[in-house]
Amino acid sequence: MQQHTIGIAGVGKMGEALVRGLIVGRVVPASRILVSDAIRARAREIAAKHGVTSLDTVADLARESDILVLAAKPKDMPALVKGTADHVKRDALVITLAAGVRTAFVEKSLNGKGRVVRIMPNLACAVGEGATAFALGHSATEHDALVVEEPLLDAVTGLSGSGPGFIAALAHSMIEGGVRSGLPRDVAYKLALQTMKGTAELLLIDGLEPMQLFRMVATPNGTTEAGWAVMEKRGVPPAISDAIVAASKRAADLAAEVAKAHG
Numbered sequence: 467m468q469q470h471t472i473g474i475a476g477v478g479k480m481g482e483a484l485v486r487g488l489i490v491g492r493v494v495p496a497s498r499i500l501v502s503d504a505i506r507a508r509a510r511e512i513a514a515k516h517g518v519t520s521l522d523t524v525a526d527l528a529r530e531s532d533i534l535v536l537a538a539k540p541k542d543m544p545a546l547v548k549g550t551a552d553h554v555k556r557d558a559l560v561i562t563l564a565a566g567v568r569t570a571f572v573e574k575s576l577n578g579k580g581r582v583v584r585i586m587p588n589l590a591c592a593v594g595e596g597a598t599a600f601a602l603g604h605s606a607t608e609h610d611a612l613v614v615e616e617p618l619l620d621a622v623t624g625l626s627g628s629g630p631g632f633i634a635a636l637a638h639s640m641i642e643g644g645v646r647s648g649l650p651r652d653v654a655y656k657l658a659l660q661t662m663k664g665t666a667e668l669l670l671i672d673g674l675e676p677m678q679l680f681r682m683v684a685t686p687n688g689t690t691e692a693g694w695a696v697m698e699k700r701g702v703p704p705a706i707s708d709a710i711v712a713a714s715k716r717a718a719d720l721a722a723e724v725a726k727a728h729g
Contacts, residue, residue: 473500473531475524475546477512480563481537485516502527504542528553533561534580536572540564540720544727547575554579561585567724586622620721624714632709637662 472494474481481501489496499518503509506522513520521527528534528550538546543564554560560580562572569584576582637658644654669676684690697703 470494470532471498471500471530472533472535473502473521473527474535474537475502475527475550476537476539476542476563477501477503477509478537478539481535482512482516484535484537485512485518489516489518500527500530524549525553528558529555531555531558533559535561535563537563540567540724543567544571544575544724547572551576551579556580559583568721571724584619586619586627620717621710621714623717624710624712627717628710628713632706633662 472488474484477485481503485499485501488494488499496517497519499516500521501509501512501518502521502524503512506520509520509522512518521530524546532555534550534554536543536546536550543562554576556579558580560572560576560582562569562582562584563586567584569582572582572584640658640661641651641654644658645651649657665679668674669679680690680694684694
């Protein structure tokens with residue numbers, strides 16, 4: 467991929483995370499990364515911060531990019547796609563990030579130009595630890611991405627897209643519990659986050675089902691069981707599962723709203 471130029475249209479939190487991840491992962495040199503944003507000062511700020519190049523318009527970005535990443539919010543995606551449609555290279559790989567914006571909508575707007583792939587990354591891609599799923603448009607091939615069926619991306623959005631927000635909120639509550647139990651806040655912060663990171667690594671490396679690990683930790687009448695009893699009593703486990711379902715449903719609703727407004 468060293469010979470390709472990657473353009474990222476929209477450098478909010480996710481767009482910047484992608485810029486950082488590309489550089490940290492040495493996917494391409496910074497000189498091959500272009501950025502633009504509806505707020506031009508934001509694009510210039512990101513360019514200065516990461517040593518990449520900012521362009522004033524998405525049209526300029528599209529003309530220069532072999533791989534064009536559309537990283538706008540769902541409500542802004544139709545205008546962004548329209549702004550690039552006449553300028554995208556015919557054989558460009560066009561990657562869309564917005565929750566609930568279908569590949570068919572983007573392909574129709576681009577009038578057959580580009581190979582469209584929709585991905586659902588999360589913010590952890592900034593540090594090389596992202597969880598990302600892909601769906602191909604009709605013009606893309608399996609050489610362009612790793613694939614899930616597009617309807618599943620709503621569930622991916624709910625789980626791994628919204629997941630960092632849920633996990634960060636859970637970390638906040640764990641830290642607060644540590645502080646209430648007498649730990650200095652900085653100590654509680656480090657312990658909670660390292661515990662989360664270590665547990666995830668242990669599950670991934672050992673291939674354990676999460677509740678297997680839970681049972682390994684939760685000795686009868688022990689500390690884990692005492693805490694889990696409170697969680698179960700207050701409905702925390704099903705509430706977290708329901709939150710993923712609610713986020714997934716909202717992603718599907720967003721797709722319907724975009725399709726209805728711009729169909």
